[in-house]
Each structure stands twice: as C-alpha cells, then as structure tokens.
Amino acid sequence: MADRLKGRNAVVTGAGSGIGKAVSLSLAKEGANIVACDLGGGTDGKGASTSLADATVDECKKLGVQAIPQYGSVADFKAAEAMIKACVETFGRIDILVNVAGIDRAKMLWNLSEEDWDVVIAVHLKGTFNTIRHAAPFMREQKYGRIVNTISEAWVGTVGHCNYGAAKGGIASLTYAAAWELGKYGVTCNAICPRAATRMTMGPEVLAGYKKRVESGLWTKERYDEVTHVATADYLAAIPTYLASEAAGKINGCIFGSAGAFFSYWAPAKESAIYNRDWDNYGPWTVDEVEKCMPNLLKGYINPAPPEEKK
Amino acid sequence: MGDRLKGRNAVVTGAGRGIGKAVAVALAEEGANVVVCDLGVAVDGSGTDQSPADQTAAECRKFGGKAIAQFGNVSSFSDAEAAIKSCVDTFGRIDILCNIAGIDKPKMIWNMTEQEWDQVVGVHLKGTFNFIRHAAPLMREQKYGRIINCTSEAWLGGVTHLNYGAAKGGITTLTWGAAQELGPSGITVNAICPRAKTRMTDDPKVREMVVKRVEKGLMDASVLKRMDREMVDPSAFAKVVAFLASDDAALINGQVFLTTALTVARYSKPEAVAQVENPAEGPWTLEAIKAGFSADKLLKGYVNPAPPKPEEKK
Numbered sequence: 001m002a003d004r005l006k007g008r009n010a011v012v013t014g015a016g017s018g019i020g021k022a023v024s025l026s027l028a029k030e031g032a033n034i035v036a037c038d039l040g041g042g043t044d045g046k047g048a049s050t051s052l053a054d055a056t057v058d059e060c061k062k063l064g065v066q067a068i069p070q071y072g073s074v075a076d077f078k079a080a081e082a083m084i085k086a087c088v089e090t091f092g093r094i095d096i097l098v099n100v101a102g103i104d105r106a107k108m109l110w111n112l113s114e115e116d117w118d119v120v121i122a123v124h125l126k127g128t129f130n131t132i133r134h135a136a137p138f139m140r141e142q143k144y145g146r147i148v149n150t151i152s153e154a155w156v157g158t159v160g161h162c163n164y165g166a167a168k169g170g171i172a173s174l175t176y177a178a179a180w181e182l183g184k185y186g187v188t189c190n191a192i193c194p195r196a197a198t199r200m201t202m203g204p205e206v207l208a209g210y211k212k213r214v215e216s217g218l219w220t221k222e223r224y225d226e227v228t229h230v231a232t233a234d235y236l237a238a239i240p241t242y243l244a245s246e247a248a249g250k251i252n253g254c255i256f257g258s259a260g261a262f263f264s265y266w267a268p269a270k271e272s273a274i275y276n277r278d279w280d281n282y283g284p285w286t287v288d289e290v291e292k293c294m295p296n297l298l299k300g301y302i303n304p305a306p307p308e309e310k311k
Numbered sequence: 312m313g314d315r316l317k318g319r320n321a322v323v324t325g326a327g328r329g330i331g332k333a334v335a336v337a338l339a340e341e342g343a344n345v346v347v348c349d350l351g352v353a354v355d356g357s358g359t360d361q362s363p364a365d366q367t368a369a370e371c372r373k374f375g376g377k378a379i380a381q382f383g384n385v386s387s388f389s390d391a392e393a394a395i396k397s398c399v400d401t402f403g404r405i406d407i408l409c410n411i412a413g414i415d416k417p418k419m420i421w422n423m424t425e426q427e428w429d430q431v432v433g434v435h436l437k438g439t440f441n442f443i444r445h446a447a448p449l450m451r452e453q454k455y456g457r458i459i460n461c462t463s464e465a466w467l468g469g470v471t472h473l474n475y476g477a478a479k480g481g482i483t484t485l486t487w488g489a490a491q492e493l494g495p496s497g498i499t500v501n502a503i504c505p506r507a508k509t510r511m512t513d514d515p516k517v518r519e520m521v522v523k524r525v526e527k528g529l530m531d532a533s534v535l536k537r538m539d540r541e542m543v544d545p546s547a548f549a550k551v552v553a554f555l556a557s558d559d560a561a562l563i564n565g566q567v568f569l570t571t572a573l574t575v576a577r578y579s580k581p582e583a584v585a586q587v588e589n590p591a592e593g594p595w596t597l598e599a600i601k602a603g604f605s606a607d608k609l610l611k612g613y614v615n616p617a618p619p620k621p622e623e624k625k
Contacts, residue, residue, distance in 0.1 A: 004597065030597075077425040109492050110447040114388045117440055121432075125477060129428055136421045143619075156580045157487025157565065166436060166485040172581070173480025176468035176616070181420050183617025231594075238595040247601060253468065253616045257583045260594065264583035265609050268467050269483075271569055272579035279540065279573070284547045287315055287341065290554040290575065294563070297577045304487070304565045305494025307454075 004245050006031035009091035011083055013037045013074050013131060014101030016052025018198030019150065019233040021059075023098050026237035027244060028060040028067065032096060035087045036060065037070040043200045045103035045119050066091065074101045074127030075119070084134040096244045097135045098148045099128045099171075104200055106161040106209065117163045124167035125174070132178055136187070145187035146244040149175050151255065153193055157304065159218065160209070172255060176268070179253030188252040190243050193266060195259040196233040231260025239263050273297045315557040317342035320402035322394055324348040324385050324442060325412030327363025329509035330461065330545040332370075334409050337549035338556060339371035339378060343407060346398045347371065348381040354511050356414035356430050377402065385412045385438030386430075395445040407457045407556045408446045410439040410482075415511050417472040428474045435478035436485070443489055447498075456498035457556040460486050462567060464504055468616055483567060487580070490565030499564040501555050504578065506571040507545035518542075540573045547572035585609045 010027050014020030016038030024034050036056040040049030053069035060067035068090055072079025087094040103123050105116040128149050139145025151168040152158075158165040171191065178189040200206065210227060213219040219227075239258040242248055257264035275293040277285075321338045325331030327349030335345050347368045351360030364380035371378035379401055383390025398405040414434045416427040439460050450456025462483045465476040483502060490500040506512075521538060524530035548570040554560055555568075569576040587603035589595055603609060 002597070109444065109489055110451060112444060114441075114444075117437070117444075121436070121481075125432070125481065126428065129474075129477065130425075133420060133423060133425075133428075140421055154488075155484055156582075157484065157491050159488070159491045162440075162485055162488040162492065165488040166440070166481040169484025169487075170432070170436065170477040170481035173466050173468075173483075174473055174477040176480075177465075177470070177473035177476040178420060180468050180470050180616045181473065183615065184620045186619045235589075235594040238597050238600055242597050242600040242604075245597070248604075249619070250615060251604070251610070252618070254610070254613060255581070257586070260589065262586050262588050263595070263600070263603065264586035265613070266581050267584040267612070269567070269578045269581050271576040274569075274574060274576040276574050279536075282572075284572070285550045285575075287313055287550045287554045287557070290551050291559060293575060294554075294560075297568075297575065298563065298566075301563075301566065301577070303494065303562055305491045306562070306564070307497040308495045 002029065003031045004247070005096070008032045008095040009087050009093060010096035010098065010244065011035040011037060011087045011094060011131065011135070012098045012100060013083070013127065015056050016040055018200065019194055019196055020100035021056050022233035022237040023100060023240050024056050025059055025063070025234070026241040027096065027098070028063040028065045030241060030245070031065060033066040033091045034060045035068055035070055035083060037072070037074065037083045037101070039071060039073050041103070043103055043203065044105055045123055074130060075122035077130050080127070080130030081134045084131060084138070088138060093142060094135055094138050095144060096146045097131055098240055098244065099131055100150045101127050102150065102200070104161060104164050106164070108160060109162050112163060120163040121167050124164070125170040128171050128174060136182060139187045140182065140185045143186040145182065146248070147178065147187065147189040148240045148243050149189070149191040151175070151191045151193050155193065175255065176253050183252045188243070188249065190251060190253065191255045192240050192258040193255055194233070194236055195230050195257070196236055197230045198233055201230070202228070235260030273299060313340065314342045315559065316407070316553065319343045319406040320398055320404060321407035321409065321556065322346040322348060322398045322405060322442065322446070323409040323411060324438065326367050327351055329511065330505055330507060331409070331411035332367045333545035333549035334411060334552045335367050336370055336546065337553045338407065339374045339376050341553045341557070342376060344377040344402045345371045346379055346381055346394060346401070348383065348385065348394050348412070350382060350384050352414065354414060355416055356434060385441060386433035388441050391438070391441035392445045395442065395449070399449060404453060405446055405449055406455060408442055409459045409552060409556070410442055411461045412438055413461065415472060415475055417475070419471055420473050423474060431474040432478045435475070436481040439482050439485060443485070447493060450498045451493065451496045454497040456493065457560070458489065458498065458500040459552050459555050460500070460502040462486070462502045462504050466504070486567065487565050494564045499560065501563060501565065502567045503552060503570045504567055505545060505548065506541045506569070507547065508542040509545060512542070537573065541571040543572050548575070551575055585611060
C-alpha cells in the first residue's frame with residue numbers, strides 16, 4: 001500500500017480482466033480512484049457482461065479507494081465520452097487515462113473478412129482515439145494528465161493478424177502525435193508493449209495456434225518458449241503505474257516493452273540508410289538510378305519472408 | 312521510357328492527381344497497363360469528379376499501354392473489389408498494386424470530430440487494407456505480386472493531424488505484416504514515405520515560416536534549400552515506385568523508403584534499444600522502475616518532443 005497516486009482519478013479501459021485489471025488494481029494500490037471500463041465480452045469482441053467490470057470495482061474498493069464501473073464499448077464515441085464524464089462527475093476531475101481494451105480476430109490477410117478488420121480496428125485504434133479525444137480537453141485545461149496506451153510487439157509486423165498489428169501501429173503513431181500535441185500542457189502520452197499471460201495470449205486456442213507455428217516451422221522451439229514463459233499481468237502493472245505518476249512528468253511520447261522480468265525502451269524507426277543525389281541534379285529519378293543506389297540502402301537488410309523455393 | 316513493366320498490369324489508387332498520378336504515369340512509361348482509381352475528391356474528401364481519373368488514364372495511354380478509369384471510393388470494401396476485378400477482367404491479371412489515395416482533415420486532438428477521425432482512417436488505412444485484401448488471393452494464386460503502400464513521416468509524430476498520423480502508422484505496420492504473410496508466395500509489400508508538392512502539401516505559409524526562422528538564425532539555411540529542392544512535382548521520384556514494382560525488386564520486401572526528388576532513404580523498424588532487468592523475482596515495484604529510469608542509459612538519445620511550458624508568473 002502506497003500513496004503515489006493519492007487524490008488522482010483514473011479511467012482504465014479493458015479493466016475487467018488481464019492487463020487492464022492488473023493496472024486498475026496497481027493504480028488503486030497507489031491511492032487512485034478508478035473508473036473500471038469493460039464491456040465484458042470475449043477476446044473476439046463478442047458478448048457482453050457487467051460482471052467483469054464489477055469484480056474489478058470490488059477489488060479496487062477493498063484497497064481503500066473509490067471505484068465505479070462503466071460497461072460501454074470503447075469503440076463507441078459516445079460511450080467513451082460517458083466513461084470520461086463519469087470520472088469527472090464522480091471524482092471531480094480526470095488525471096490518468098490507461099487504454100488497454102482490445103480484442104483479437106486472428107486470420108491470414110487473405111481470409112480476413114471486412115468485419116474482422118473493422119471490429120479489431122474499432123476497438124483498439126478508434127477506442128484509443130475516442131477516450132483520448134474526450135479526456136484531452138480536461139487534461140489540457142487543468143494542465144496535467146497522464147495517458148498510457150497499450151500496443152504490442154505486433155506493431156513491427158505480425159503473421160496471422162494484420163488487423164491487430166495495423167491497429168497497434170496506428171496506436172503507436174497516435175501516441176507519438178498526442179505526445180507532441182499535449183506535452184506542452186503538462187500532459188504526457190506514452191505506450192507499453194506488454195508481454196503477459198492473459199486470456200488473449202495464453203488461452204487454449206491461442207496455445208494450440210502457437211504449437212501449429214512450431215510444427216509448421218514458422219517458429220523455433222526457442223521462440224515458443226519465449227512467448228509462452230511469461231508472467232501474469234500483475235508483474236508488469238507497476239510499469240504503466242509509474243508512467244501514470246507525477247514522477248514520470250518528463251517521459252513523453254515513449255514506448256516501453258513491459259514484461260515481468262524486464263522493461264525496455266523502444267526507439268522509433270529512423271532513416272537508417274540514406275542516398276542523396278547531387279544537389280544540382282534536378283532531373284527526375286530514373287529507374288536505373290534507383291536500382292544503382294539500392295545495394296547501399298539495403299546493407300544489413302534481411303528479407304522477412306523470401307519467396308518459397310519452387311518445387 | 313523503358314520496358315521494365317512490359318506486360319504487367321497495375322492498379323493505382325488516388326491516381327487522379329498528385330503522387331498517385333505521377334506513379335500511374337511512371338508505371339505506364341515502363342510499359343504497364345494501368346487501372347486508374349480516383350473518386351475525384353477535394354483534399355478533405357468532399358465532392359466527386361470523374362475527370363481527374365479520366366485524364367490520368369488518357370496520359371497513361373500515350374505511352375502505348377492500356378489504361379482504364381475507376382471512380383469508386385477506396386474506403387468501400389466492395390468498390391475496392393470492383394477496382395481489382397476490373398484489372399483482372401480487362402487486362403487478364405493483376406501484378407502491381409499501389410495504394411496512394413489519401414485525404415487530410417487537420418485539427419488538434421481536442422478539436423477533432425468523430426467524422427474527421429473516421430473519414431481519414433477510413434480512406435487511408437481501411438482503403439489500403441481493402442485493396443490488399445482483394446488483390447492478395449489473386450497474387451498468391453499466381454505466386455507473383457508487387458504491392459507499394461504510401462505512408463508519411465507523420466507516422467513518427469507531428470501536430471494537427473493525429474488522425475492522419477495514426478492511419479499512416481497503421482499502414483506502415485500493415486506493410487510489415489503483409490510482407491511477412493505474402494512474401495513466401497512471391498509477393499513483395501513495401502511502402503514509400505514521400506515528400507513532394509501536391510494539393511495536400513502546397514502551402515506557401517510553411518515556406519514563409521521556414522524563411523523567417525532561417526533569417527532569425529533559428530534554422531539552418533540548408534533546411535530551406537532542401538525544402539525547395541524537394542517540394543516539386545512527385546513525378547521527380549515516381550520511378551522509385553516503378554522500380555519497386557518491377558521484377559528486379561523481387562528481393563526487396565517489407566521496407567519503408569523515404570522518397571523525394573533529392574533523396575531515397577530506407578527506414579529501420581522501431582526496436583528495443585535499451586533494457587532494464589527486474590532485480591527481484593516478484594512483480595516490478597515502483598522503486599525498481601524509478602531506479603531503472605534514473606540509470607540514465609534507458610532513455611539515452613530520447614528527446615521529449617514537447618516538454619511542459621514553464622508556468623507563466625503572473
């Protein structure tokens with residue numbers, strides 16, 4: 001029990017289970033009042049239930065803070081507004097916003113339905129926009145705020161759920177942009193890239209999928225072990241909690257790998273190889289010229305998925 | 312004029328104007344047949360006009376290949392399907408897909424409407440998905456394909472269009488993911504990050520601002536020099552896309568290239584560059600995290616993009 005967030009009020013999405021729940025409890029342990037938002041659906045976004053959010057609220061209250069549930073969908077602009085408003089109206093203001101809500105619909109690109117794409121983008125990417133959009137005016141006005149988003153290592157490319165990866169890539173960029181726009185008002189916006197055992201990462205169907213990847217040679221046994229030997233979400237919950245504290249005021253626009261055993265700083269992509277033409281060469285590029293500069297630009301490059309040998 | 316794309320068939324979105332048009336013409340110049348997709352909207356996505364797509368198609372035909380116009384909306388799943396189908400139905404197959412279509416609705420986050428978010432993400436991100444989704448099965452079947460997406464430096468941060476930046480970040484990751492999924496089938500997926508003078512970027516106020524900063528000594532003169540060199544018609548670098556669309560670029564996959572009249576650069580992926588170990592067996596504690604941050608090496612090289620403004624004393 002501690003008091004680093006005493007008197008602070010937080011909205012946490014996806015707070016009913018997994019990482020969102022662990023973060024809610026971790027914030028509450030430090031004294032923050034919590035709005036625990038969860039639609040109570042499955043990992044595929046189907047179904048709804050009030051019991052998940054309610055259970056988190058009960059556990060937060062046991063830690064001596066105030067807590068209320070919200071049952072709306074983060075993908076709904078108005079429901080997100082209601083979550084932020086509930087925090088302001090019940091607790092007086094909003095200091096902390098942690099966006100964790102997410103779903104997964106894993107398919108190869110050529111099998112993804114339009115709906116599989118739309119709902120995954122809506123919950124992750126639009127959901128993160130929705131809550132930030134409604135929290136930003138309050139935080140800007142009070143010149144204080146801590147926003148922590150959740151992305152994933154799928155951000156740098158993933159096989160089997162391009163919808164999920166694209167949503168996470170969008171959230172990473174949104175995190176950078178929100179940090180640029182809100183930083184000068186005393187609001188920070190960072191993101192975590194978590195590794196934790198949750199129903200999304202370690203459910204029975206997911207484990208079966210991992211095994212298939214090893215069997216098909218897509219993954220090595222080492223990769224499988226690395227992915228499956230992970231701690232529960234409570235191990236890493238202190239990392240977003242730290243980012244939500246006053247002490248982290250100078251950390252803005254950063255992405256942190258977050259696991260039980262380590263945390264890491266993810267540097268953004270950068271121009272790693274550059275070819276400049278002559279300043280005075282004003283003609284359009286020719287294909288030959290492009291071809292000539294490629295070997296230098298591609299130094300150190302490894303094709304992530306070379307064509308399969310023809311049989 | 313060349314023949315690196317002779318006999319290849321391409322779909323180019325946003326091909327009515329700007330970068331899309333320059334790309335469509337560059338592909339045609341190298342011998343490709345082109346499906347020119349453009350709804351003919353304004354920069355903010357409003358209105359429709361068939362003439363930009365028709366004009367680009369006419370320009371493409373001047374190089375001796377075939378070209379047809381498509382007027383659908385890229386953010387519509389079924390319009391995207393129709394555009395891909397028209398390529399296959401008219402030319403026999405689809406070899407090349409260039410996703411360039413985009414709009415911009417700049418606002419600060421606290422002023423952005425739901426519609427401004429939805430439309431921008433819909434056109435850029437879903438539009439790119441829609442076309443890849445419909446092209447991918449055909450390209451897998453024939454074990455050949457070249458996909459080039461259009462992202463932006465806004466992917467790495469910036470102000471006044473978080474919607475646009477988020478969409479471009481999504482496209483970048485989609486490029487990396489699609490490259491991994493489709494690469495084994497002989498398909499490459501890459502992206503460009505262009506700088507050029509287009510309807511979307513041609514703002515004399517930006518240059519004026521840079522000129523003022525250079526005069527005041529706040530900015531190096533080379534910034535202005537580079538800007539003037541790069542803010543030119545996108546035809547200056549369109550052949551970079553033509554190269555990525557060619558057989559000769561078969562081994563280039565999952566890469567993002569900055570493309571300007573002056574420069575081509577390859578982007579690295581984001582990566583974990585520094586790590587702190589949990590000193591304890593149990594869950595992280597705030598004390599251990601604080602110590603990790605103050606160890607200094609974790610955030611080496613990091614610069615706060617927007618530090619808090621010092622409180623004004625009244």
